[in-house]
Amino acid sequence: MEILEARRDGVLVLELAGRIDSTTAEVLEKAFLERLRNGDARLVVGMGGVDYISSAGLRVFLMLARKLAEARGSLVLCALPPAVRQVFDLAGFSGLFSMAADRAQALSLLPGRPPSA
């Protein structure tokens, strides 16, 4: 699994590629938690390059969505290949995520910049 990182107007954009199985899910979880600790709360995750996601991978996204909700942040997943989308659908969790066709749409779906303190 690979993680490519970019930033657009204060939004962290992570592009994932490869297999997200129980081994790589741990790596991904650490990567997400580290970004959250650094204060990132507006995330777009591009899944276009993901070949496979296991239930362990799905758990990491549930955890991420939950942590972001607690931090009043937001998350949009985009470009899910059909096989990946099916894993979300099968477990009945697609409704918990905001999903977009591509990165541009994902960025437009993110709610406006949170009011600065």
Added chain:
Amino acid sequence: VSDTGAGGRRLLRNLNSLLDVSKALALELDVDSLLAVILQKAAGVMDAEMSSIFIHDEAGQRLLVVSGDLGKGKVAIPLGVGIAGHVAVTGQVANVSDAYQDPRFNPEIDKRTGFRTRAVLCAPLFSHKGRLIGVIQVLNKRGGGAFSAEDETLLAAFASHAGVALDRAQLVESALEKERLEEALRVAHEIQMGMLPRHPPSAGGLDLVAALRPARSVGGDLYDFFERSGRTWFALGDVSGKGVGAALFMAVAKTLFRAHATSEASPARVMAKLNEGLSLDNERAMFVTFFAGSLDPESGEIEFCNGGHNPPFLVRASGAVTPLPQAAGCALGIIPGFAFETERLRLDPGDALFLYTDGITEAMNEREEQYSGERLVRRLEALAGRAAQDVLSGVLEDVDAFVGSAAPSDDLTVMVLRRPAS
């Protein structure tokens, strides 16, 4: 007294103390006790004020300091740094008469302990195969002055005994540690397997079998079945992830299922209760895909509820194999309050319901190809109408043949419920 006499006596004394050391070291198999003995004997034999050992941490490319003042492993220095680090790299004895004049000397440890280092004699510790075990260092010859060439030879001889003894003790320790871990996992495996029911209900001639194979010692798959007021209750689930974490969540899911399925009226009610229980304090967002049902063996009618699990296959006696409709529910543990619904189907005589976890369809061979749902359907079509045990074995044998010598990648569970042909 002539010089030769004094030299001879010193040699004899040295040989005696080495023999002593060698005996003492041979008796110790515990790493910590051995380190203490080495520290004490080194200072004694070498007539030094202080001794310390630097244990080579191969993975970390560093030396862990062991001394009376600093304890064990609280201070680490990189290979190559300081006099000891230098000796670890060169493998040669170093004899320094005034540490503070030597550019390699690292005064950091003196600062911590308040000790004032003057003379340093330092030798590498090797295993008998020549692997670097660490470095031993003695500080400040009693009575002042530098360590002599004779001291160098003596410490080198001492170090060769100590290195072999330490190597052996470390090997024993890691073997014991491995054995303890394996034993713990073996017990965990037995406990987990012991949670699975052994005797399938057979009311109304129902033909029910199940099998679970964890990919590691413990896993996150589960199944259950039991009889309650004339109906056969059954369930099969798959916890997200693998290993010990998944196994603990599995144990909770299994326990909660039994508790609620023996009192709640419908599969949907059981799922709702199970979902509430698993959602509580679920910090790690673990979940279990779960399929639960109850069957009336007389009529073949099944009430079921699918919580995000891959749909089981209905295997008709005629050979038609169709998946149940995709779950309307969601996997358990994430969305408290989710409204589950009970669905229904009917097994005619000779029909079977085939439940499985994705360890079957995602079983991988050495070319990293998956067994796949298509292959499973073809296999089930060929096995239609056969006894439940034949269907189960027939599928597992086909999966095994497909996987070949590849290591199992996921837990694998199958359950077959078949209504006998009339």
